Amino acid sequence: MPTLIRNRQIVAEPSPPDLVVFEPGSENADDLAALAGRIGTLKVIAVNFPKYGDGRGYSIARLLRERYGYKGELRAVGVVARDHLQQMARCGFDSFLLREGEDAQVAFAAFDDFSEAYQASAARPMPLFRRRTRAKSGSEPD
Amino acid sequence: MYLYDEIDQRLVDERVAQFRDQTRRFLDGKLSEDDFRQLRLRNGLYVQRYAPMLRIAIPYGLLSSRQLRKLGELARSYDRGYGHFSTRQNLQLNWLKLEEVPDILAELATVGMHAIQTSGNCVRNITTDHFAGVAHDEIVDSFVWCELIRQWSTFHPEFNYLPRKFKIAVNGAAADRAATFVHDIGLHALRNAGGEVGFRVIVGGGLGRTPIVGHVIREFLPWPHLLTYLDAILRVYNRYGRRDNIHKARIKILVKERGVEKFRDEVEAEWAHLKDGPATVVEEEIRRIDARFTRPAYEKLADMDYTNVKTPFTAWMKRNVHPHKLPGYAAVSLSLKKTGVPPGDVTSDQMERIADLADHHSFGELRVTHEQNLVFADVRQAELHGLWQQLRELGLATPNVGLLTNIIACPGGDFCSLANAKSIPVAEAIQRRFDDLDYLHEIGEIDLNISGCINACGHHHVGHIGILGVDKNGEEWYQVTIGGAQQGRIGKIIGPSFARADIPGVVERLIETYLGLRDSENERFVDVVHRTGVEPFRKHVYANLDQEPADRRRALAA
Numbered sequence: 001m002p003t004l005i006r007n008r009q010i011v012a013e014p015s016p017p018d019l020v021v022f023e024p025g026s027e028n029a030d031d032l033a034a035l036a037g038r039i040g041t042l043k044v045i046a047v048n049f050p051k052y053g054d055g056r057g058y059s060i061a062r063l064l065r066e067r068y069g070y071k072g073e074l075r076a077v078g079v080v081a082r083d084h085l086q087q088m089a090r091c092g093f094d095s096f097l098l099r100e101g102e103d104a105q106v107a108f109a110a111f112d113d114f115s116e117a118y119q120a121s122a123a124r125p126m127p128l129f130r131r132r133t134r135a136k137s138g139s140e141p142d
Numbered sequence: 143m144y145l146y147d148e149i150d151q152r153l154v155d156e157r158v159a160q161f162r163d164q165t166r167r168f169l170d171g172k173l174s175e176d177d178f179r180q181l182r183l184r185n186g187l188y189v190q191r192y193a194p195m196l197r198i199a200i201p202y203g204l205l206s207s208r209q210l211r212k213l214g215e216l217a218r219s220y221d222r223g224y225g226h227f228s229t230r231q232n233l234q235l236n237w238l239k240l241e242e243v244p245d246i247l248a249e250l251a252t253v254g255m256h257a258i259q260t261s262g263n264c265v266r267n268i269t270t271d272h273f274a275g276v277a278h279d280e281i282v283d284s285f286v287w288c289e290l291i292r293q294w295s296t297f298h299p300e301f302n303y304l305p306r307k308f309k310i311a312v313n314g315a316a317a318d319r320a321a322t323f324v325h326d327i328g329l330h331a332l333r334n335a336g337g338e339v340g341f342r343v344i345v346g347g348g349l350g351r352t353p354i355v356g357h358v359i360r361e362f363l364p365w366p367h368l369l370t371y372l373d374a375i376l377r378v379y380n381r382y383g384r385r386d387n388i389h390k391a392r393i394k395i396l397v398k399e400r401g402v403e404k405f406r407d408e409v410e411a412e413w414a415h416l417k418d419g420p421a422t423v424v425e426e427e428i429r430r431i432d433a434r435f436t437r438p439a440y441e442k443l444a445d446m447d448y449t450n451v452k453t454p455f456t457a458w459m460k461r462n463v464h465p466h467k468l469p470g471y472a473a474v475s476l477s478l479k480k481t482g483v484p485p486g487d488v489t490s491d492q493m494e495r496i497a498d499l500a501d502h503h504s505f506g507e508l509r510v511t512h513e514q515n516l517v518f519a520d521v522r523q524a525e526l527h528g529l530w531q532q533l534r535e536l537g538l539a540t541p542n543v544g545l546l547t548n549i550i551a552c553p554g555g556d557f558c559s560l561a562n563a564k565s566i567p568v569a570e571a572i573q574r575r576f577d578d579l580d581y582l583h584e585i586g587e588i589d590l591n592i593s594g595c596i597n598a599c600g601h602h603h604v605g606h607i608g609i610l611g612v613d614k615n616g617e618e619w620y621q622v623t624i625g626g627a628q629q630g631r632i633g634k635i636i637g638p639s640f641a642r643a644d645i646p647g648v649v650e651r652l653i654e655t656y657l658g659l660r661d662s663e664n665e666r667f668v669d670v671v672h673r674t675g676v677e678p679f680r681k682h683v684y685a686n687l688d689q690e691p692a693d694r695r696r697a698l699a700a
Contacts, residue, residue: 030381051385053180053263055303059380062300067415083164083181090299106172113160116149118293120421121300127369128149128293129427130420 004075006095008108014097017046017075021060024048024078030056032063039068047093049078058091065092065122085110092122143206143436143507144289146254153296154251157258161185162244169241184264184302185247186232186257188559193237195557197260198250202270202288202312203231203510207497210508212253214493220246225493227478227486229550229601230309231269231510232260236557258296263304263391265295265376270312271319272511276466276473276519282331282339284314286432287368290423294369301376305383306391308376309348321512323347323356323630324604326393327375332362340364345375345405346397349598353632354394359406366423367413373421374413378405438505438520443470446523457541457579458530464517472523474504476516476533477540477548481573484566485551486514495536503529512601513550513589515543544587546653547573550601554594554611555618561594563611563618568592568645575646585653588667589628602626606668607652608633609645620645624652624679625671636680648683655682 004011019042021030045064047057057076064070076088077097085096085107098107120127126134146154161181168178182188186197198213213233217225220242221235228234238246250256259266268291270284271277291310295301301308313320314331322328328344340362347356363371375393382400384390397405448459464473476496478486488496496516500508503525504518511517516538521529533539542548549572552558554565569592576582591605595612602608608623619639626633640648655678656667671679 052177053303054385055263055301055305056381056385058300058303059377081177083177087297087299087302114153114156114297116153117299118153118296119298119300120419125420127421129424129430132430133424133426 002100003098003102003104004095005098005104005107006073008111010104011095014095015044017044017077018042019044020046020048020077022048022050022057022078024050030060032060032068036068039064039070042070042072044073044075045070046075046077046097049076049080049084052079052081054079058087061088061091061093062122066125082107082110086113090117090119090121090123143204144201144285144431145434145436147434150293151251151254154254154256154258157185157256157297158244158247158251161247165241165244180262180303182243183262184259185243186260187240187243188261189240194240194243196235196238196243196246196257197228198233198235198255198257199260199267200231200233200255200510201292202268202274202285203272203512204285205508205510206253207500207506207508209253209255210493210497210500212249212255214490214497216246216249217493218490223491224487224489226484226553227488227510227514227516229512229514229552229599230260230267231272231512232267233510234553236553261307263306263308264302265298265304265308265310268292268295268310268312269320269325269512271315272509272517273319273464273473273519274314274509276468276471277315277317277319278465278467279316280314280467281316281333282314283432284312284320284331285435286428287314287329287331287365288312289431289435290368290428291372294372298376300373301380304376304380305385306388306393308379308393310372318629321601321604321628321630324349324353324601324628325356327372328356329368334362338364341368343371343375345409346394346402347630348392348394349601349603350392351389351596351598352392352394353598353603354398355630355632356394357397357402359402359409365428366425367417369421369423370416370419371409371413373416374409377412378408382408436505436507438507440468440471440520441522443468443522443524445469446526448523448526451527454541454579455527455530457583458539459526460583461541461545462539462543463526466520470523472521472526474518474521474526474529475511475543476508476518476538477542478515478538479542479548479573480537480540481547481577482570483537484553484556485549485569488516492536492538496538499529499532513543513548515548541579542582544589545582546576546585546588546590546649547582549573549590549592550605551592552594552599554592554600558594558599560597561611562596562613563594563620563642565592565594565600565609565611568609568611568620568642571642571646572649575650585657586663586666589626590649591626601628603632604628604630605633606666606671607649612639614639618642622648622652622683624676625668627668631672634676636676637684651683652679655679
């Protein structure tokens with residue numbers, strides 16, 4: 001069985017998603033604008049990764065978080081492997097349905113692969129260069 | 143040289159640890175071949191025809207003598223004592239052991255180097271003009287902007303799994319020496335009427351199977367918006383670029399299928415949301431990056447008079463020495479195109495000697511050009527003669543930069559598993575046919591590019607003469623194009639393909655046609671092709687091709 005992890009813990013009984021973007025087998029598009037009206041009512045949105053190298057879901061996650069202000073659970077599903085996790089988290093995912101065969105304990109370490117990032121992202125809206133500037137001028141870096 | 147700060151260094155070190163762990167998991171059977179492929183490619187590691195190949199990044203082609211020494215040492219310890227400079231201003235090592243690659247990366251990290259994103263469907267090494275910072279026609283120092291983009295692109299969480307590879311070139315001078323029209327994104331620095339710096343944004347150019355000249359989607363993007371605009375372009379591409387067919391996955395196909403106007407509208411609509419957001423570049427950051435570059439301590443010198451020098455030094459001065467923005471200095475090309483040496487190849491011994499020469503004559507820095515040569519950018523004119531003598535001893539003073547034998551070639555079928563045909567022996571056969579230096583100078587400026595397959599690593603589409611290896615029923619054939627140009631013109635095919643042995647004769651006939659048609663020495667080969675079209679060349683090349691003298695064929699066979 002695939003394992004769901006969240007906050008570096010295994011979630012025993014995951015609630016089903018209210019919506020799956022890029023749902024396998026369906027033609028469902030990624031028209032987020034059409035979704036905007038009811039985003040506040042959704043508790044769990046899943047984004048499917050149909051292949052290891054299909055990166056569309058990263059953009060979807062950032063848009064949901066940064067443009068549409070989605071605050072609920074954002075779950076990565078499909079081909080979700082240990083080596084994807086940190087970049088997924090940076091794009092705004094907060095739960096991860098690991099594909100079959102992934103070891104959850106091994107996967108937890110992925111979130112520490114890199115201790116810094118240059119870019120702005122959903123997880124940290126200020127890019128490194130802005131945080132540097134702020135730190136220098138005395139206010140708290142975020 | 144850009145000097146890493148603590149964070150830059152930490153990220154590279156963490157990348158080494160990450161890849162060491164990934165390699166271990168692969169060797170332990172915990173990571174599948176397919177998954178590991180995605181990860182190793184993002185560290186420049188290909189599994190090649192004979193052994194793994196590692197592509198080491200040389201960001202925007204700038205290298206310190208210390209780094210070059212390290213590359214020489216690594217080539218000696220882990221490879222067969224040489225490396226290959228590629229058209230993407232990188233260095234490739236060809237005979238490595240997979241299990242040793244993490245150690246090689248750890249060694250590279252000690253001199254601020256890595257192989258991050260030198261392959262895979264992500265943003266690749268940023269390239270630029272090899273005369274950045276020293277050119278007369280400079281608008282901005284493109285290195286600073288390249289470094290800004292390097293940091294933005296390094297481990298960008300959203301764009302690590304794009305539909306296909308993504309190449310960005312930046313040009314900071316009036317002349318385009320960075321081939322910006324044949325990149326996924328090309329950026330031209332400009333100054334507006336108010337003197338403010340901005341960029342002309344070109345999208346959707348590229349070579350490969352479908353060569354396309356890029357389109358300008360914005361005439362002037364003020365510099366603070368550079369990164370948000372790149373984010374917008376990449377986001378549109380990441381969401382809508384084709385993923386169903388690897389041959390249609392580059393951004394150029396998306397731009398073509400959408401139409402330039404619609405594509406631009408989508409980018410602008412996306413950008414409207416990102417504009418003035420947190421990723422907007424601030425002046426302090428530009429100053430910070432600028433200050434981390436070491437700068438030569440130039441002296442006040444006067445230009446020297448070299449009009450009375452004697453050959454063969456004159457020939458080298460004419461071809462391999464280039465003007466510098468300051469009096470008394472010059473930029474010098476080290477030709478890696480000596481006949482009999484595969485284009486772009488350098489031995490470990492040469493690397494160490496070159497590093498010494500760079501220390502003595504060019505402030506300890508050098509550049510790698512997309513023509514697969516090296517450049518010392520800051521040489522005192524008074525030292526040119528001495529430098530020339532030392533370079534001659536090293537076999538690096540062939541006075542052929544810009545000439546026919548300065549051939550750009552991919553590693554081809556001798557090394558690469560993608561290649562349909564060999565490129566290095568073709569380059570050598572042409573160099574041997576045109577071994578008369580006076581004749582070469584008489585022919586004048588010409589770019590000749592060879593690719594061993596349609597992936598076009600040798601940039602044959604933009605060669606004044608382009609040669610492409612094609613496969614016909616398991617045999618190697620070569621298709622010839624003429625009239626391409628790095629400034630954004632795609633060459634035209636002259637006719638049916640040739641056998642390898644015919645290629646030097648074909649080039650000879652192209653040159654004969656040119657010499658017969660040019661109106662003066664100032665009209666270059668490519669100018670004549672653009673004036674007359676392909677027809678006169680085609681006619682002469684294919685006329686009685688089968689009657690080429692038998693002795694010539696024998697000479698080639700031998």
